Amino acid sequence: xxxxxxxxxxxxxxxxxxxxxxxxxxxxxxxxxxxxxxxxxxxxxxxxxxxxxxxxxxxxxxxxxxxxxxxxxx
Numbered sequence: 001x002x003x004x005x006x007x008x009x010x011x012x013x014x015x016x017x018x019x020x021x022x023x024x025x026x027x028x029x030x031x032x033x034x035x036x037x038x039x040x041x042x043x044x045x046x047x048x049x050x051x052x053x054x055x056x057x058x059x060x061x062x063x064x065x066x067x068x069x070x071x072x073x074x
Contacts, residue, residue: 005030005045 003025010020016036023029024045034040038054047063 005022005024007020007022010018012018018034019031021029021031022045028045030043030045032040032042035054040052040054042050044050049061050058052058
């Protein structure tokens with residue numbers, strides 16, 4: 001079972017957007033950022049990212065993989 005992130009700081013900037021920073025039990029860090037226009041961006045402790053525009057568009061990037069491994073076939 002994945003460990004739960006611990007929020008290490010949080011707040012709101014002068015534009016009214018909310019954020020938090022977090023760390024997991026292995027020391028990996030991440031942050032979540034929520035804009036007052038309904039969009040949000042997550043940079044997760046497992047290396048994945050998630051963006052939601054707030055109006056129907058979203059994008060997920062899976063955790064990083066070893067770029068030195070080439071799986072293409074010739």
